[in-house]
Amino acid sequence: MGAGLSGIGMGIALRRAGIEDFVILERADDIGGTWRDNTYPGVGVDIPVQGYQFSFELNPRWSRLYANGAEVKAYVDHLTDRYGLRAHVRLHTEVVERVWDQSAQVWCLRLGGAGNHFGSEVTARFVVSAIGLFVDPKPVDLPGAAGFAGTILHSARWDRTCDLSGKRVAVVGTGASAVQLVPHIARQASRLEVYQRTPIWVTPKLDLPTPRTLMWLFQRMPRVQAAVRVAAARSVEVLLIDILVNHRRAPFIVHGMERLTRALWYRWQVRDPDTRDRLTPRYGLGCKRAALSNTYLRAFNRPNVELVTDAIERITPGGLRTVDGRERQVDVIVLATGFRTASDPENFRRTPVRGRDGFDLATHYTEHRLHSYEGISIPGLPNHFMMYGPYGWVGGAWHQMVETSSAHIVRVITEARRRGATTVEVRREPTARWTRQMRRRLETSLWATRRCATANSFYYDHHGDVAYVRPTSSRQARRASRTFPLDDYVYTT
Ligand SMILES: Cc1cc2nc3c(=O)[nH]c(=O)nc-3n(C[C@H](O)[C@H](O)[C@H](O)COP(=O)(O)OP(=O)(O)OC[C@H]3O[C@@H](n4cnc5c(N)ncnc54)[C@H](O)[C@@H]3O)c2cc1C
Numbered sequence: 001m002g003a004g005l006s007g008i009g010m011g012i013a014l015r016r017a018g019i020e021d022f023v024i025l026e027r028a029d030d031i032g033g034t035w036r037d038n039t040y041p042g043v044g045v046d047i048p049v050q051g052y053q054f055s056f057e058l059n060p061r062w063s064r065l066y067a068n069g070a071e072v073k074a075y076v077d078h079l080t081d082r083y084g085l086r087a088h089v090r091l092h093t094e095v096v097e098r099v100w101d102q103s104a105q106v107w108c109l110r111l112g113g114a115g116n117h118f119g120s121e122v123t124a125r126f127v128v129s130a131i132g133l134f135v136d137p138k139p140v141d142l143p144g145a146a147g148f149a150g151t152i153l154h155s156a157r158w159d160r161t162c163d164l165s166g167k168r169v170a171v172v173g174t175g176a177s178a179v180q181l182v183p184h185i186a187r188q189a190s191r192l193e194v195y196q197r198t199p200i201w202v203t204p205k206l207d208l209p210t211p212r213t214l215m216w217l218f219q220r221m222p223r224v225q226a227a228v229r230v231a232a233a234r235s236v237e238v239l240l241i242d243i244l245v246n247h248r249r250a251p252f253i254v255h256g257m258e259r260l261t262r263a264l265w266y267r268w269q270v271r272d273p274d275t276r277d278r279l280t281p282r283y284g285l286g287c288k289r290a291a292l293s294n295t296y297l298r299a300f301n302r303p304n305v306e307l308v309t310d311a312i313e314r315i316t317p318g319g320l321r322t323v324d325g326r327e328r329q330v331d332v333i334v335l336a337t338g339f340r341t342a343s344d345p346e347n348f349r350r351t352p353v354r355g356r357d358g359f360d361l362a363t364h365y366t367e368h369r370l371h372s373y374e375g376i377s378i379p380g381l382p383n384h385f386m387m388y389g390p391y392g393w394v395g396g397a398w399h400q401m402v403e404t405s406s407a408h409i410v411r412v413i414t415e416a417r418r419r420g421a422t423t424v425e426v427r428r429e430p431t432a433r434w435t436r437q438m439r440r441r442l443e444t445s446l447w448a449t450r451r452c453a454t455a456n457s458f459y460y461d462h463h464g465d466v467a468y469v470r471p472t473s474s475r476q477a478r479r480a481s482r483t484f485p486l487d488d489y490v491y492t493t
Contacts, residue, residue, distance in 0.1 A: 004033020027094030051232030288457030
């Protein structure tokens with residue numbers, strides 16, 4: 001399910017294992033996932049792109065250190081063609097319900113989407129859910145939206161025909177997408193108001209175009225690029241795992257970085273002390289994913305840009321009214337308000353997942369703290385795998401998760417075939433053990449400290465757990481994907 005980087009990466013792993021009897025069901029009219037949907041001005045990766053690619057398919061021609069979204073979309077297109085996956089992809093095919101049929105030992109997938117290839121249902125022996133981390137844009141929760149006379153855009157559903165030149169624009173939200181798009185809108189709009197609930201830490205972005213000689217070198221000597229990929233991915237891991245997960249070992253590192261960012265970077269970037277103060281987070285650096293930008297904070301120095309920190313009361317026909325009673329007139333409202341993330345039960349109320357013996361994923365996620373085996377499998381869902389389940393993000397660069405998860409899944413499916421098994425389900429005990437280990441590791445993390453109390457971060461789920469990242473090294477995750485005991489699953493014939 002899903003033809004983003006995860007679904008395409010899974011397809012590649014299946015083909016490499018000689019498994020050809022599969023389809024990739026995609027609800028949209030194109031492949032690419034995140035990089036198809038996010039086309040707002042300034043969209044791009046927020047980790048060095050050399051680390052944001054598969055180890056087996058290096059692109060020697062990334063134009064810069066932080067590539068833009070269109071380049072990543074082109075990379076997904078390239079992967080799909082190069083590994084012969086187009087024939088496996090079925091577009092316009094949304095899986096609206098997954099039901100495990102215990103007697104036939106198959107999944108019945110109920111389908112939606114006009115023009116889908118299969119009609120209303122398809123059955124599958126195995127299902128891999130590759131629906132991503134950011135599953136759907138959060139719906140507008142502001143009253144009055146329906147009566148707004150102007151245009152409402154969401155950052156993840158950008159309308160490129162909407163020209164913002166000379167318009168009065170409001171951006172709602174100050175997360176990673178807003179940091180990328182605000183500087184662009186500030187240059188075009190006659191007025192821009194940025195509505196902030198929780199400020200985001202913004203640190204310098206050391207971005208550079210890739211010199212032609214380096215592209216040439218990467219083409220001639222892929223091993224050099226392979227080493228650069230490892231170093232780039234490792235740089236993300238050092239921050240996310242070594243410094244933030246193992247925070248208690250050396251808390252001064254992140255505290256020092258935070259002090260420097262506040263004292264030097266924020267002071268240098270934002271002229272007005274009051275605006276600077278309001279843009280400065282009160283929670284610790286690292287409590288939620290920091291953004292990188294050399295232009296976001298500076299945008300607030302412009303005379304046409306205003307930071308609004310009073311809460312929005314409602315959308316009016318002409319603009320936005322804040323709780324202090326003030327109304328600002330705008331032509332366009334841009335919602336950069338984030339996403340429903342992978343374990344949000346709401347996703348599975350809309351598209352239910354019903355496993356063995358009455359197991360329902362939405363109820364499970366609502367009533368129980370998140371758990372999984374290796375971030376991939378959950379007891380109660382036989383023959384079902386998640387590419388990105390609880391505690392599943394390996395090392396902070398998505399492709400590492402895709403490579404380790406797909407290796408794990410292929411191992412289980414291959415073993416099931418070898419044993420002639422029709423059902424495979426992860427056992428409860430190894431799941432509980434693995435989850436306990438992950439939670440224990442996170443006890444020493446920055447996220448377990450009071451410094452994160454006001455971060456309002458999507459890292460924390462609705463139970464207050466940080467089940468978002470796998471708190472081990474990527475090397476450990478790779479090794480585990482090759483060596484986990486196959487008998488941690490039950491195989492039934
Ligand atoms: C603006 C932005 C920047 C990012 N930058 C980075 C970065 O720098 N580094 C990083 O590691 N990560 C980054 N991410 C996270 C990014 O989402 C992942 O890196 C990666 O692209 C996710 O790929 P995916 O295939 O798992 O999910 P997605 O790209 O979300 O693809 C999921 C696919 O599943 C389809 N789908 C969903 N539900 C169904 C259904 N019921 N039936 C059929 N199809 C369905 C969707 O239409 C979609 O095509 C960024 C995310 C955003 C939004």
